[in-house]
Amino acid sequence: MLQTEDNIMDNNETAATKGVIFNIQTYSIHDGPGIRTTVFxxxxxxxxxxxxxxxSQVLQPEIFFDSEKCTGCGKCVQACPNGAIEICEGRSSTNRELCQGTGKCTEVCPNEARNLIGRYVTAGEVFKEVAADSIFYQRSGGGVTLSGGEPLAQPQFAINLLKLCKDGGIHTAIDTCGYARWETVKQVLEHVDLVLYDFKHMDPVEHEKYTGVSNDLILDNVKKIHHDLSIPIIARIPIIPGYNDSVENIEATARFITTELGDAISVHLLPYHKLGESKYDSLEKVGNPVSITPSSEEHMAELKKIVESFGLVVHTGG
Ligand code: SF4
Ligand code: SF4
Incomplete structure (x- = not known):
């Protein structure tokens, strides 16, 4: 089921002050200025x-399954409190509709074929980990970046964590796709120093075809962030060959940025890499992920020149 902001928020509200994260990456250098800790x-x-x-897409913790390691012993079938696992052709198989992400199966698997991705945490617990590197943030002009997934999908947890960071003198950034109600965006950004904003496609129909939602709200929100909140923005464009890397789309994106946000915005072109493709099997997703050949250096250089021709400063990479 496609998660709308409403049902994500309803789920989240029941979790009170806890959030769900799946990684904390220290010494990040691609998610904003300086040395940063990125919380996913x-x-x-x-x-x-x-x-x-x-x-990162589903809010709840999920099982990551390595079928190569599974011997079909059946211990996970007995351990699952929801009857979500069965043995098929000598290996376990999880019904993702029934799985509640309790992780009981991971505790009994003798071969580490099952791992739980995602954990419930309080903002205070995350802040403790993040604050441990304060000295690096101070020396490098870095800080903390919330990424995902989509940080705006857990607004109260994001606010709690960002507030703790700000009160602790730590620079805060958020990496967002921008798809949330304006009220939510505004409340979260009260505690944010820098926004890394994704532009996936300028055509609303193509945007919906590739991402599941139109870009209307996303483009409206970024204009309001710039005009009403005056928070610095870095525009991030993932370059996905065959989907959004046409000259027309890159020109349209650069034109929108200069017209609506001004030419002081820096633009990061993010080349596609294939590292994520094998994860779809581990999550037992129905259907194959798209298989994409990353852009050549020449094509990335051509797109960079196009964006620069609009008077924008462009970096390739994070
Ligand atoms: S417990 Fe581990 S090895 Fe045994 S069936 Fe389940 S996933 Fe496979
Ligand atoms: S790439 Fe798209 S679907 Fe995946 S986490 Fe980012 S916005 Fe969500």
Missing amino acids: LKGCPLRCLWCQNPE
Whole structure:
């Protein structure tokens, strides 16, 4: 089921002050200025066909399954409290509709074929980990970045964590697809120093075809962030060959940025890489992920020149 902001938020509200994260990456240098800690939140209202973090899309913790390690012993079948696992052709198979992400099966698997992705945490627990590297943030001009998934899909948890960071003197950034109600965006961004904003496609029909949602709300929100909140923005364009890397789309994106946000915005072109493709098997997703050949250096250089021709400063990479 495609998660709308409403049902993500309803789920989240029942979890009170806890959030669900799936990674904390220290010493990040691609998610904003300086040395940063990036906290990856689970849950996303989009379903980009090329998503390289499919384990981030569903809000709840999920089982990551390595079929090569499974011997079909059946211990996980007995341990699952929801009857979600069966043995098929000598290997276990999980019914993802029934799985509640309790992780009981991971505790009994003798071969580490099952791992739980995502854990419930309080903002205070995450802040403790994040604050341990404060000295690096101070020296490098870095800080903390919330990414995902989509951080705006867990607004209260994001606010709690960002507030703790701000009160602790730590620079805060958020990496967002921008698909959330404006009220939510505004409340979260009260505690944010820098926004990394994704532009996936400028055509609303193509955007919906590839991500599951139109870009209307996304483009409206970024204009409001710039005009009403005046928070610095870095525009991030994932370059996905065959989907959004046409000259026309890149020109349209650059034109929107200069016209609506001004030419002081820096633009990061993010080349596609194939690292995420094998994750779809581990999540036992129905249907294959799209298989995409990354752009050549020449094509990336051509797209960079196009964006620069609009007077924008462009970096290739994070
Ligand atoms: S917005 Fe990001 S996390 Fe969400 S589906 Fe798209 S690529 Fe994946
Ligand atoms: S417990 Fe591990 S090895 Fe045994 S069937 Fe389940 S996943 Fe396979």
